[in-house]
Amino acid sequence: MTHGLTDAQFFEKVSSFLGPFYIALALMNGLAALYLWRSGQLKTWLKLAKGIEIPNAIVWLAVAMGFAILGAVAGGGMAESLSLPESFREAINKSTGPVIYSAGTTVILIILFFFREFFVRPAVAWTIWNLMWLFLGLSMTDRDFFEIVAKPDNVPIVMLVFLLAFFTWLGTSQAVINDRRKENGEPPMEKLDNEKVLVWPDLVYPELICMIALTAFLIFWAIALPAPLEEAASSVKTPNPSKAPWYFLGLQEMLVYYDPWMAGVVLPSLIVAGLMAIPYLDFNKAGNGYYTIKERMFSYSIFQFGFLEMWITLIVLGTLLRGPNWNFFGPYEHWDAHKVQALNNVNLSEFFWENMLGRSLPGTLALADISASLDPSNWPSWIAWLGGIADPFLQFFSLLFGRELPGTLLVLGYFIALPPLMALTVLRNFYKRMGFIRFMVMANLLLFMGSLPIKMLLRWIFDLKYLISIPEYFFNF
Amino acid sequence: MADLGEMIRESQIWKSIFRHPMPVDRRNRIVVMLTNFFLHLHPVSIKKQGIALSYTWCMGGVTFFLFLVETVTGVLLMFYYRPTVEWAYTDIQMLRDVHSLGLLREIHRWAAHAMVITVWLHMYRVFLTGSYKPPREFNWVLGVFLLLLTLLLSFTGYLLPWDQLAVWAITVGSNMARATPILGHEGPGQQLLTLGGVDMITNASDARFALLGAREVGEETLNRFYILHCIAIPLGVALLLAVHFWRVRKDGGISGPL
Numbered sequence: 211m212t213h214g215l216t217d218a219q220f221f222e223k224v225s226s227f228l229g230p231f232y233i234a235l236a237l238m239n240g241l242a243a244l245y246l247w248r249s250g251q252l253k254t255w256l257k258l259a260k261g262i263e264i265p266n267a268i269v270w271l272a273v274a275m276g277f278a279i280l281g282a283v284a285g286g287g288m289a290e291s292l293s294l295p296e297s298f299r300e301a302i303n304k305s306t307g308p309v310i311y312s313a314g315t316t317v318i319l320i321i322l323f324f325f326r327e328f329f330v331r332p333a334v335a336w337t338i339w340n341l342m343w344l345f346l347g348l349s350m351t352d353r354d355f356f357e358i359v360a361k362p363d364n365v366p367i368v369m370l371v372f373l374l375a376f377f378t379w380l381g382t383s384q385a386v387i388n389d390r391r392k393e394n395g396e397p398p399m400e401k402l403d404n405e406k407v408l409v410w411p412d413l414v415y416p417e418l419i420c421m422i423a424l425t426a427f428l429i430f431w432a433i434a435l436p437a438p439l440e441e442a443a444s445s446v447k448t449p450n451p452s453k454a455p456w457y458f459l460g461l462q463e464m465l466v467y468y469d470p471w472m473a474g475v476v477l478p479s480l481i482v483a484g485l486m487a488i489p490y491l492d493f494n495k496a497g498n499g500y501y502t503i504k505e506r507m508f509s510y511s512i513f514q515f516g517f518l519e520m521w522i523t524l525i526v527l528g529t530l531l532r533g534p535n536w537n538f539f540g541p542y543e544h545w546d547a548h549k550v551q552a553l554n555n556v557n558l559s560e561f562f563w564e565n566m567l568g569r570s571l572p573g574t575l576a577l578a579d580i581s582a583s584l585d586p587s588n589w590p591s592w593i594a595w596l597g598g599i600a601d602p603f604l605q606f607f608s609l610l611f612g613r614e615l616p617g618t619l620l621v622l623g624y625f626i627a628l629p630p631l632m633a634l635t636v637l638r639n640f641y642k643r644m645g646f647i648r649f650m651v652m653a654n655l656l657l658f659m660g661s662l663p664i665k666m667l668l669r670w671i672f673d674l675k676y677l678i679s680i681p682e683y684f685f686n687f
Numbered sequence: 688m689a690d691l692g693e694m695i696r697e698s699q700i701w702k703s704i705f706r707h708p709m710p711v712d713r714r715n716r717i718v719v720m721l722t723n724f725f726l727h728l729h730p731v732s733i734k735k736q737g738i739a740l741s742y743t744w745c746m747g748g749v750t751f752f753l754f755l756v757e758t759v760t761g762v763l764l765m766f767y768y769r770p771t772v773e774w775a776y777t778d779i780q781m782l783r784d785v786h787s788l789g790l791l792r793e794i795h796r797w798a799a800h801a802m803v804i805t806v807w808l809h810m811y812r813v814f815l816t817g818s819y820k821p822p823r824e825f826n827w828v829l830g831v832f833l834l835l836l837t838l839l840l841s842f843t844g845y846l847l848p849w850d851q852l853a854v855w856a857i858t859v860g861s862n863m864a865r866a867t868p869i870l871g872h873e874g875p876g877q878q879l880l881t882l883g884g885v886d887m888i889t890n891a892s893d894a895r896f897a898l899l900g901a902r903e904v905g906e907e908t909l910n911r912f913y914i915l916h917c918i919a920i921p922l923g924v925a926l927l928l929a930v931h932f933w934r935v936r937k938d939g940g941i942s943g944p945l
């Protein structure tokens with residue numbers, strides 16, 4: 211998209227975007243200041259000398275001025291000066307990788323969660339919101355960053371991230387208020403809005419306005435950003451990287467840790483089935499029809515981990531940070547197709563038999579191996595036919611319980627032994643209230659969900675490729 | 688201006704279409720909701736909370752609106768597009784370079800992306816407010832089907848421009864079907880389905896073949912995805928939406944604290 215542009219031309223292009231971008235941010239802060247002032251929410255934030263007090267609205271007004279200046283600088287053709295320092299970008303590129311990225315986002319989410327009372331405060335949230343936009347703006351002057359983020363089909367992901375930040379704040383701040391009200395013995399806020407109003411005009415008019423605004427937004431988006439159209443399809447020229455549409459990139463990212471039959475078929479089916487099962491597994495009656503976190507800690511934290519961490523951040527990773535050959539690239543790193551990453555992952559069976567026991571891998575057992583008389587080809591044809599069906603089973607299970615025994619035991623233990631153990635210990639109350647079937651369904655769904663972070667950790671710490679590896683039968687886990 | 692508005696509203700044509708004058712009093716506002724075909728999707732009155740933006744985020748409504756936008760722009764796009772390997776790419780090129788309605792493609796594409804985002808946000812809000820709890824369990828299940836269909840709509844549409852982006856995204860996306868257990872020709876257990884030593888699951892009979900209509904993404908796939916995208920899936924969505932909306936009302940309207 212910016213190929214073949216000189217640096218000067220590139221910065222010109224970025225300027226034409228950044229100018230309006232910063233002006234819009236200035237407007238946003240100006241409106242916030244106006245809102246605080248008109249709605250009487252002024253608060254003194256700073257006391258300078260005697261009698262000179264600086265209220266919050268003035269601070270946001272100052273921020274607005276700052277953005278306006280940035281807008282003028284960028285629009286005036288000096289966008290280049292509005293970048294993050296080269297050394298800082300280098301450092302980010304160097305230090306990031308799938309491990310830091312995944313662990314980092316998890317830690318950030320956990321911090322946001324535990325200190326939510328602090329982070330939902332409007333002033334704090336608004337500061338973070340401004341910083342997110344500022345970070346985006348300053349990064350856009352980096353060619354490699356721009357190249358990826360401004361790719362037309364990637365723009366929705368940037369939108370998704372900002373929208374999710376906003377709506378997570380909106381939901382959490384109401385939950386925090388409701389949780390506090392509950393502690394004081396008050397009903398949730400939503401209860402206060404119990405009176406009825408007429409749909410005409412109280413709903414119909416806002417709907418109309420909403421539709422008009424959305425139409426305007428779509429037309430603006432359509433004019434500002436042309437839809438992508440690359441060269442005509444060719445079955446010989448494989449692009450590198452080849453990516454599925456962005457909303458499936460979380461699944462494609464899972465291919466790093468799982469075989470396609472898991473990442474592409476079993477896990478997606480389980481995600482869908484698991485989502486459908488939620489209402490039938492969540493027996494907690496509280497929190498129906500209002501925002502709350504404390505009353506639904508269990509389901510809330512699991513859903514948020516699954517949705518925000520394992521779905522959204524994997525999509526962001528797969529779209530923005532995975533380049534040629536599905537290698538990881540830092541946000542300011544050039545997508546170099548020749549980047550080599552050493553792959554020295556080992557299967558558990560290799561590790562067990564070769565490294566630990568110093569033996570070669572056990573082989574397959576076929577009927578013919580047991581005794582020549584069992585070899586199906588020596589039989590009359592109709593039994594040979596049966597033998598032909600039985601043989602693959604035998605070979606498969608001989609591998610499963612022979613060569614792959616350590617992994618098989620671990621996986622079976624994980625899926626078969628853990629649920630009853632959980633029912634007896636940590637999730638005892640759940641088991642009592644849910645009954646056998648519901649509990650088993652939930653436990654297995656949770657275990658499947660948990661297998662992804664576990665496999666990630668095993669990969670990062672032990673370079674483990676597969677726990678069970680039977681490529682002969684396309685069965686790797 | 689006010690006179691013009693008056694003139695229009697007093698004209699025979701206007702009156703013949705809108706059977707009532709603009710309702711200003713309570714009685715007439717109720718009547719208009721009950722007697723208008725399109726408005727009767729809504730109840731007559733609603734809890735204040737049900738229309739609070741901070742509660743519903745309006746995301747279900749926005750998703751529905753985007754679906755309508757997609758339907759309208761999609762029908763218009765169909766006038767300019769032929770789903771054949773020979774024409775698909777050129778038709779899209781023409782839409783960009785020649786036809787004055789070219790902007791339609793942008794609106795269609797961006798609204799589609801937006802719809803994927805808003806349907807996730809809608810689900811997110813329904814979860815956060817615990818609105819899937821009784822009596823709304825089944826409407827959540829219907830919602831998950833809608834989510835799935837929304838993604839499939841987007842996925843099948845992605846192929847239609849027939850450029851490198853389209854074909855390879857679909858190739859990568861559908862490659863996974865090869866690995867379907869038992870039914871994919873590279874899936875675990877595939878060898879178990881043999882008859883007299885002959886594999887029954889090959890690359891010409893497996894799940895991926897069923898999806899693509901061929902061994903590779905090709906003419907047959909384009910045709911298949913076109914029909915799914917323009918007819919089959921939208922019909923499915925429309926049907927499910929009807930039930931989804933009906934259930935919202937039958938389940939007692941937008942959820943709220945008891």
Ligand code: HEM
Binds near residue numbers: 746747
């Ligand atoms: C094409 C996609 C969808 C459309 C157009 C749609 C539309 C709507 C609309 C207009 C409402 C009324 C309330 C609101 O706007 O929030 C609603 C409610 C609801 N939706 Fe959806 N929806 C879709 C997908 C989903 C999904 C993916 C789920 C969940 C997995 C879901 C579950 C529900 C539930 C449980 C309600 C009742 C909420 C309440 O009473 O508070 N829907 N839907």
